[in-house]
Amino acid sequence: MCGIIGYTGDAEATPILIAGLRALEYRGYDSAGIALAGGGRLRAIKSVGRIDALAEKAAGADAAGTCGIGHTRWATHGCPTEDNCHPHLSYGGRFAVVHNGIIENCDALRKLCESAGVTPRGDTDSELIAHLLELEYDGDPVAALRRVAARLRGSYALGVLCADFPREIYAAKMRSPLIIGLGDGAACLSSDGGAMPECVNRLAVLADGQEARLTPGGAEVYERGRPVAGEFVRCQSSRVAAGLSGYPHYMLKEMCEQPEAIARTVADECKSSRPALPRAGVTLIGCGSSYHAALACAPLVERVTGCRAEVRLASEYICSERVREHGRHCVLLSQSGETADTIAAAEEAERRGCRTLAIVNVHASTLTRVCDSFLCTRAGPEISVATTKGFTTQVGALARLAADSDPAFARELKSLPFAAEEALAAAEKTAEYAGRFARAKCAFFVGRKTDYGAALEGALKLKEITYVPALGIAAGELKHGSISLIEKGTPVVMICTDPALEDKAVLSAASVRSRGAFVLAVTTCARVAEACDGAVMLPRVHPLLSAAVSVIPLQRLAYETALLLGRDIDKPRNLAKSVTVE
Ligand code: M6R
Numbered sequence: 001m002c003g004i005i006g007y008t009g010d011a012e013a014t015p016i017l018i019a020g021l022r023a024l025e026y027r028g029y030d031s032a033g034i035a036l037a038g039g040g041r042l043r044a045i046k047s048v049g050r051i052d053a054l055a056e057k058a059a060g061a062d063a064a065g066t067c068g069i070g071h072t073r074w075a076t077h078g079c080p081t082e083d084n085c086h087p088h089l090s091y092g093g094r095f096a097v098v099h100n101g102i103i104e105n106c107d108a109l110r111k112l113c114e115s116a117g118v119t120p121r122g123d124t125d126s127e128l129i130a131h132l133l134e135l136e137y138d139g140d141p142v143a144a145l146r147r148v149a150a151r152l153r154g155s156y157a158l159g160v161l162c163a164d165f166p167r168e169i170y171a172a173k174m175r176s177p178l179i180i181g182l183g184d185g186a187a188c189l190s191s192d193g194g195a196m197p198e199c200v201n202r203l204a205v206l207a208d209g210q211e212a213r214l215t216p217g218g219a220e221v222y223e224r225g226r227p228v229a230g231e232f233v234r235c236q237s238s239r240v241a242a243g244l245s246g247y248p249h250y251m252l253k254e255m256c257e258q259p260e261a262i263a264r265t266v267a268d269e270c271k272s273s274r275p276a277l278p279r280a281g282v283t284l285i286g287c288g289s290s291y292h293a294a295l296a297c298a299p300l301v302e303r304v305t306g307c308r309a310e311v312r313l314a315s316e317y318i319c320s321e322r323v324r325e326h327g328r329h330c331v332l333l334s335q336s337g338e339t340a341d342t343i344a345a346a347e348e349a350e351r352r353g354c355r356t357l358a359i360v361n362v363h364a365s366t367l368t369r370v371c372d373s374f375l376c377t378r379a380g381p382e383i384s385v386a387t388t389k390g391f392t393t394q395v396g397a398l399a400r401l402a403a404d405s406d407p408a409f410a411r412e413l414k415s416l417p418f419a420a421e422e423a424l425a426a427a428e429k430t431a432e433y434a435g436r437f438a439r440a441k442c443a444f445f446v447g448r449k450t451d452y453g454a455a456l457e458g459a460l461k462l463k464e465i466t467y468v469p470a471l472g473i474a475a476g477e478l479k480h481g482s483i484s485l486i487e488k489g490t491p492v493v494m495i496c497t498d499p500a501l502e503d504k505a506v507l508s509a510a511s512v513r514s515r516g517a518f519v520l521a522v523t524t525c526a527r528v529a530e531a532c533d534g535a536v537m538l539p540r541v542h543p544l545l546s547a548a549v550s551v552i553p554l555q556r557l558a559y560e561t562a563l564l565l566g567r568d569i570d571k572p573r574n575l576a577k578s579v580t581v582e
Pocket of ligand 1: 287288289290333334335336337338339342385386387388390460464577578579
């Protein structure tokens with residue numbers, strides 16, 4: 001949700017912090033700030049809005065210094081104001097804190113601060129941590145951090161400066177990712193390995209309950225007050241701000257990367273290194289688009305396992321009745337691997353006696369450590385808040401698992417990247433229809449079976465980047481109520497990629513057209529196209545794989561509509577790339 005960056009070394013910190021925040025901006029973008037150490041004091045520069053506003057403010061401020069921390073925020077406690085923006089300075093100005101996560105016992109901690117005579121300036125849980133550090137401080141910042149961390153309930157990744165040690169950064173972590181990076185004469189901190197400064201050539205993931213002290217000479221990691229060896233691995237700079245490569249938006253760039261990303265994901269690597277889909281009951285779990293990918297892939301999983309596949313929203317799974325699930329296998333889908341609900345669902349599945357398999361796009365993410373095994377999609381970094389290649393590669397990864405036990409299906413799978421390429425070209429036609437969707441009071445996306453998962457994903461894409469209300473509906477459900485919303489000109493996208501479902505799709509199209517709807521078919525079937533007002537023709541693929549193809553015109557339709565409406569496509573309002581709070 002939010003992003004953390006820290007740097008201590010010989011170079012000026014501000015440009016490095018601002019560049020790091022730009023790489024993290026997709027994680028939260030309602031306010032941002034940096035704090036710098038030096039001259040016996042800490043200075044914070046903060047700004048509401050985007051990183052550009054912060055960079056402008058820093059250019060006109062005293063922003064010199066070689067040690068600092070930065071943060072880009074997605075508000076949870078308190079509105080996006082400068083008081084609520086990180087870094088937070090402690091009441092005496094000795095500590096500066098950036099925090100990702102949520103502190104559940106913040107009411108009690110606020111009372112604690114107030115009883116010590118400290119009145120917080122803003123509404124955030126994070127600010128309290130800065131005050132508690134100053135209250136606990138006895139000359140050793142790591143010890144103070146350990147004592148404060150012990151009081152916190154919930155999740156946190158913390159970056160801390162102390163005015164008494166102007167070349168050091170302190171860190172602590174619980175259930176929110178934090179990574180230490182080392183370069184020659186520099187140490188860095190980030191909530192996302194992809195945002196590490198270019199000087200970094202070694203990385204270590206901080207574990208829950210650990211603290212760290214970073215100096216230009218390296219990093220010391222502590223566990224229960226004792227030094228432990230940090231597990232550093234060599235890396236190349238993976239700065240995600242690789243740029244737009246000429247595209248106007250990351251969303252368009254990432255849509256266009258899908259054929260290659262799917263090809264990498266389904267490539268025939270060593271089968272023995274892959275976990276197998278068990279011939280037992282499987283529960284597929286995810287949030288948002290990952291949940292839609294799970295829905296779209298359930299029929300595929302059922303075909304392989306011969307058992308009913310259950311699909312659950314992670315946020316519902318964690319509060320469902322704890323019935324016996326021993327022997328079930330849970331597959332947790334998450335592009336980021338950091339979604340709090342999905343991580344909590346993995347932990348809950350384990351408590352219920354299930355085996356857990358994570359399908360993630362970020363190798364070093366929390367979910368890979370929480371689950372029994374994991375499999376990586378090969379989408380590459382995804383910056384656009386609205387996921388595109390994240391979804392299609394999840395379908396690819398599950399299809400790859402299915403293909404391991406089905407040679408005929410494995411042959412079909414080879415054609416998937418080519419079909420995605422054709423769908424990309426076909427998707428350009430959606431620009432013709434975008435005006436109807438931009439003007440709509442509500443748009444409908446309908447489909448059955450695999451196409452139902454794609455329909456939900458199409459509706460979500462439209463909602464999240466255009467703010468046009470949209471409903472994803474199982475085609476058979478239309479007549480049970482939602483059809484009352486159809487009026488003259490209501491746009492309906494009819495998805496049909498399975499010849500066996502063609503007749504039903506023709507009937508559904510007729511039932512909404514007769515009530516005035518404008519129906520756009522996204523289909524492989526000529527008869528369905530003829531039964532609608534407009535059509536985007538898709539290449540044929542195995543119907544159980546089709547969500548990775550049919551979703552592409554839906555993504556493009558949302559993109560074209562958002563363009564017409566002048567929306568902020570890569571950073572839609574109120575959203576954040578990974579939702580690290582429950
Ligand atoms: O990183 P995850 O796949 O776990 O994220 C889950 C959802 O938050 C995510 O898919 C969200 O719905 C996207 N913004 C959709 O574009």
